[in-house]
Amino acid sequence: MNNIARERQALGLTQEQLAQLFGWRQSRISNYENGTRNPGLPECRLIVQKLNELGRSCTLDSVFPPVGGD
Template sequence: MNGIRHIRKQLGLTQAQLAQAIGSEQSSICTYELGKFTLKPELARRVAELARERGFECTLDDVYSEAPILRAKRSRSKPSKQKAEA
C-alpha cells in the first residue's frame, strides 16, 4: 500500500488532476491507490515535488508510507528587527 490517496486528498486534488500534474493517467492513479501496482520512483518523486510546490513538506518515504500526514512548510522569513528605544 502507498500514500498516494492520502497525499492526493490532502492536496485537494481528484485522481485526474493529480495524474495530469505528474504526467500520468487517471486509471494509473486509481491502480496505485488500490495497491494493485507500486508507484514507480520517478512518479513518486513528482508527487513529492508537487506537494512541496503546494507548500507541504513531503518525502519519498511519505509517498510510499501507508498514511502520510503532510506538514505545511515552515516560513523561512527573517525575524523583523525592532527599533531600539532611546
C-alpha cells in the same frame, strides 16, 4: 501501501486533477493508490516533488513508507 490518496485529498485534488499534472491517465493514479500498480522510484520522486510544490510538506518515506523496516 502508500499515502498518495491522503496527500492528494489534503490538497483537495481529484485523481484526475493530479494525473493531469503529470500527463498521466486517472487510472494510473487510481492503480497506484489502491496498490494494483507500484510506481518506480522515478515516479515516486516525481509524485513527492509535485505534492510539495502544491503545498504539502512530505518526504519519499512519508508518501511511500518502507515495508517492514527495522
